[in-house]
Each structure stands twice: as structure tokens, then as C-alpha cells.
Amino acid sequence: MGTRAMTRLSSSFAKGRPTFVAFITAGDGDTAANLDALVEGGADVIELGMPFTDPMADGPAIQAANLRSLGAGTTTADVFAIAAAFRQRHPQVPLVLMGYANPMVRRGPEWFAAECARAGVDGVICVDIPPEEDDALGPALRAEGIAPIRLATPTTDARRLPKVLEGSSGFLYYVSVAGITGLQQAATASIAEAVARLKAATDLPVAVGFGVRTPEQAAAIAAHADGVVVGSALVELVGKHGSHAPAHLRELTAALAQAVHGAHQPA
């Protein structure tokens, strides 16, 4: 089942060094050029945000990116076209869609999963479908071999964790702070402890995101995790530089990727 997609994701986490995951919002600026810049800068995994009118879990930077994208008329078909074209240009780079339930289930979960498969999407992160509502999307994704990537948070206690892990694949996304994207930053020590707890419970790679902005922070986290996700800091560059964003994205991605790849992992 879904071996190609699974292989792309798992092999990117099996390079013997931490993985750098870069997020931008689809349809915000010249997304193809921006995505190419992320790959050129050294991103291992691409997380492509599906724009939504009501991004409840996002801070100001990604909210603004959602509105810019929708304001430019981005449709769900456009998001899949962006993903499919990316897959043509970069056959080996894993691409994960991140977004909210309503645009994903609007035409039915089977339709969405089939489109993901056709576009070469490897995994899906849906912010507002917790394991309790897995039926809304999970079975359809699994049937198409698309990884449902779940989130664990500081409030996910030991009692709940098995439920979160059950049926999730690709990697586990640890949300480092109880909060929205882009603003606060968690202490490295608390992240290290949480990641250790998660890794004791699963064989899935654990990537850490929310509030990571600088190469220094990324390196500190990468010393303890299998991957680091940066979103708001990249999205802000798109908002600020518009059509000149690719050069800036390449530069920041290179610094972040280098910091992550070179992070010292305790044995």
C-alpha cells in the first residue's frame, strides 16, 4: 500500500542526519518558484499549506498568507496543480499538504485522497481532525497510500498518546508550544524531554515545529529531534518580498538546513 509515497518520506528521514521541513502557503506569490528555492536551499521535505478562510491554529504571518492566497483566487484545483507540477520537477522530494478539514472534505474524503495520490502528495496534516474524528479523512488517505500525519502537543499526555499514534504514519509532528504558529518559542529543554517521551512510544520519526525561526533555534532542536519545521519565518519573506521572494527563501532555507543537518545528535 502506497509504497512510493511512504518511501519518499521515510527515506528523507533516513539520511543519517536530522531533516529540515520547510512550509509555505500554496498560491501565495509564485509558489512554483518559491518551492524550487526551498529545495535549492536544502529543504528535505516540503510542507505545502492549503489556504483556508479560517485558519484557527495559525498566527498572524500564516493567516496573512492564507488571505493573500485566497485574495489572489487560489482554488483547491490550483493547490493540486501546484503539487503535481512540483512532483514533476522534483520526483524525489517528499511533499506534504497541511491545512484544515473543511477544504479537505468538501467534495468527500475519497475525492481528496484520490487527488492527493494523483498529484504525488506523500502525506496530509489536518489541523482540526483529531484521532477521535479519524473517520472523516483517515481511511480514505490510507486507502490511497497517503500518510495521515498527526500532531502531538504539550497537552498530549501519556494516556492519549497511543490514540494519536494509532493510524498515523510518515512522521509525527510535535507542536512545541501550546499555541498558534509563529509566535512563542518553547524552551529547548522541554522540547528535548517531550521528543524523548514520544520516541519511546513510536518508531515514527519526530519532527518539531511551531515557533522555530532562526538557524540557532533550529540547530538546538535538531540536536534532539529527527526533524525541524519552519513556516512563519519563510512565509513572512514571501509576504515581504513578493516576486523577489525566491532569493530570500533560498538564503534563509540554506542557513536553516545547514544548521539542522549539522546539528550534533547525542548518541
Next chain:
Amino acid sequence: MNQTTPNSFRTMPDERGHFGDYGGRYVAETLMPLVLDLEREYRAAQADPAFQAQFDDLLEHYVGRPSPLYFAERLTEALRVGSPEGRGAQVWFKRDELNHTGAHKINNCIGQILLAMRMGKTRIIAETGAGQHGVATATVCARFGLPCVIYMGATDVARQQPNVFRMKLLGAEVIPVTSGAATLKDAMNEGLRDWVANVHDTFYIIGTAAGPHPYPELVRDFQSVIGKEARAQMLARIGRLPDLLVAAIGGGSNALGLFHPFLDDPEVKMLGVEAAGYGLDGDQHAASLLGGFPGVLHGNRTYLLQNEDGQITEGHSISAGLDYPGIGPEHAWLKDMGRVEYTAITDQEALDAFQLLCRTEGIIPALEPSHAIAAVAKRAKEMDRDRIILANLCGRGDKDIFTVAEHLGVQM
């Protein structure tokens, strides 16, 4: 739809918080443990006679319940003029506009703040559209000495200044929300953002029978005092149940509060009234059930105003309290089951009904129940004179006089 009729309409939701295909707990993982905690605490409160006693005591002595059941004699007569021979049902009102703070919203706020305190939460947040739920929340926070933050769309802040000032007088912090379209749904997004960042100490008092389970259930339960009283009052006054219940629907809490205790009385018909704004044929309305499609927003699966890509669209209603693109999931289920009928009333029809009630009964209604009154006026003319309509007069119109003046071309 093709579901079979259940033995009872009053056993929902199921243990996962689903009302048939609707409801559920579509929240970010950060909130999930909290939502589960809330459910546990609510079950404990339901089983605790002390909780119920404190709730009842506050409703009686602080809110002013029971609210009167009132036969609107002159409105009934006015509607008979021009009705076909023998038609013109008797119109009765459940007078929840006489509650402290002027609407039904306070019933729910009393229940939720008691739950918040049981859970040891020390900070309260809420969203508000018209400001009625914000005022009711600020009121109970003042009453119990808890800090209160109210999120309100910047557009609504501008058009509901008196309620903004009321909230501030009551000690609440009112945060204007400029994201999105700066109305109720954006205020709700911002409330959810605050909540995920402050889960340890904060309780979110949701203002209608929507959101993640168990909110739709507990809001309905707290508001059901309306229907329980009305049912007993009707039996005491005239020895029978009404033929038709009517209530306005924003998120659906006052309607469920009235309907729920009657759901298993098959002889009682029910009519929920959505806001048709400028008309259902365009997109300037707030009728999620009649003009929307099922989807997922703000923690629950329900009917939503949305486009073909699942992007939420902005509705319109003259009434800020009905101007929301979703609806509580229990209504979505009741619609599909056919137990409740739903209709919609335009801005203009609501304005006309507003003035009709002022002049026939000496009651200035809020614009929300004015939608219900407009629907009552239509139905009463089609029903025999011995039939009884009971409508929920869920709010008073003090907050709306500026809006109404503007529409009537009056300078204040």
C-alpha cells in the same frame, strides 16, 4: 433524508458527541485533552445535585426566572385582521427578553461559569457578535470575580457600541478582531487561538449550541430551562401543549432551549427561523441550513455557508446575532430527520415585525426574535383560531434601536 425515525429525539448526542452525521470534536490536538476534561467535568456536574441547585438558585434570584409566559392578545387580534375566515392562531410568547442582561444568553453563561469554577479555571474568554453573549459573559465574570476577555469583530465593535461600553463597565477587556472579515466567525477564530495558547487556566464560554462536543449538548441543556418552564406554564395555564413553537436561529441556542423539552411531543410542531438578509436567492443572507452545505468549522460538522472549495463565505443579516455562517449540529440533525421545519425571514420582514410588536404589545423586541415574530405572523394567518403558537421572545431591542433608526431613516 433516509434515516429511520428514532424512538426519541432527545437522546442525542451519542458518546462521541455526534448528532447523526453532525457534531463531533474537530479541534486541534492541543485542545483535545481539554475538551475531554470538560466532558468529564460536565458529566460529574450533571450527577451533582449541588451543581443543579446552585444553577437553579442563580437563575431564580440573579437572572429572574422563571420568565413569564404571555398571551399576546393585541398582536393576535392584529394578525386576524385580513386573515381568511376562522383563521388567526393565538400567539403566546416566552418572555426571555425580561432576563437580566436582556436575552436568553445569560442562562448558558451561568451554567458555564459554574463549570469553569468546578474545573479550577481562573480566566474566562468568549466571542460575541451582537454583544449580547459578550455582555452576559462579562456579567457572570463580574458576579464571580473572574477576569474576562471578549473577542469581537472590529466591524461589530463599530456597529454595537452600547454593548461594547456595557462590557467595559462590567470590567471585561474587549479585543477588536481585525482578521478575516472582522465579524463573529473571526471573533470565534481568535477566541480559539487564545484558548490553545492558554489551556492551563482559561475556560472558553461558547455563546451558542455549537462548537466541539460537549458544548452543543451543554449549551442546549442550560438553555432548556426555557422549554421546561414553557411546557409547565402552558399546561398550567390552558391545560394543553402549543401546536407550534417558533424561534429565531443564529447558532441555535434559544431555539433548542425552547424546542428540546417538546421534541418527543409529536403533536407539537416546530419552526426554526433563519436570517434571509436581502433574500435567499443571493448570497447576502445567513441561512446556513436553507442555503448552506455540510462541512467542518469551529469544532463541529454542520451546515455552513461555503463555496465549492469549502472556503467559508460571509453571510449578511441586519441582526448581528444571526450573522454567522454556521449553525449548531443538533439543528442540522433535526432538519435531516424532519422533526423541525426551517424557514427564513428577510431583513425587511424582521424590521416590519419589530415595529408591529412595539405597537401592538408595547414590547421592543431584539432584531433576532423579530425574525421569529415575522414567521409567526405568516403562520398565524394560515392556522385556525383555536390553534396556539408559542414563540421565543429571546431578547429585548434596546441594543438595536440605533440600527433600526438608521433603517427607518431617523437621525439620533
